[in-house]
Amino acid sequence: MRNIILIGFMGCGKSTLGIKLSFKMRRMLVDTDKLVEQEAGCSISEIFENEGEEAFRARETDCLKKLLQSRQERIISTGGGLPLREENRALLHKLGKVIYLRTKPETVWERLGPDNNRPLLQVPDPQAKIEEMLAERGPIYEEAADVIIDTDDRDLEELSKIIMLRSGFYSGKRKKYRSK
Numbered sequence: 001m002r003n004i005i006l007i008g009f010m011g012c013g014k015s016t017l018g019i020k021l022s023f024k025m026r027r028m029l030v031d032t033d034k035l036v037e038q039e040a041g042c043s044i045s046e047i048f049e050n051e052g053e054e055a056f057r058a059r060e061t062d063c064l065k066k067l068l069q070s071r072q073e074r075i076i077s078t079g080g081g082l083p084l085r086e087e088n089r090a091l092l093h094k095l096g097k098v099i100y101l102r103t104k105p106e107t108v109w110e111r112l113g114p115d116n117n118r119p120l121l122q123v124p125d126p127q128a129k130i131e132e133m134l135a136e137r138g139p140i141y142e143e144a145a146d147v148i149i150d151t152d153d154r155d156l157e158e159l160s161k162i163i164m165l166r167s168g169f170y171s172g173k174r175k176k177y178r179s180k
């Protein structure tokens with residue numbers, strides 16, 4: 001399948017870039033966090049609080065399985081921890097092209113700041129936690145990705161162009177034009 005899937009740490013820009021790509025490529029955007037919340041009927045913070053992180057991760061896996069049943073090509077923006085499960089990484093590859101938005105911890109902190117909506121960052125020193133989690137997760141994101149893009153010094157416009165180029169969007173358009 002030819003979905004475009006955005007993975008990466010919290011605050012790397014998956015959601016905002018997802019909106020931009022969805023507009024430019026005229027594709028529907030699916031955000032796995034929102035899908036999980038819809039299915040559960042409550043917020044991510046509430047799922048973590050009432051059911052725990054493992055249950056949340058299982059919900060993410062269910063969400064990917066549902067997306068695999070659809071034939072529509074979409075932009076899929078994922079929760080930051082979704083690629084941690086091996087099963088999810090395999091599902092992501094079945095779904096399409098996996099783009100890792102690699103971002104330095106200091107940029108993540110700059111973008112997020114103190115944030116009440118992310119249960120894993122509700123700790124006394126969120127900045128140190130971001131560094132620690134990124135060091136752990138970085139290699140997993142890299143392993144899961146078909147394409148790695150550094151986001152730190154790039155704006156949304158540049159990032160969306162790179163992704164469209166790397167996913168063959170422009171060449172697809174040209175081919176169509178020539179065949180007329």
Ligand code: S3P
Binds near residue numbers: 033078117118
């Ligand atoms: C998480 C990232 C969050 C959300 C949940 C857990 C993580 O999504 O899925 O709070 O483990 O990194 P965003 O990356 O969209 O913030």
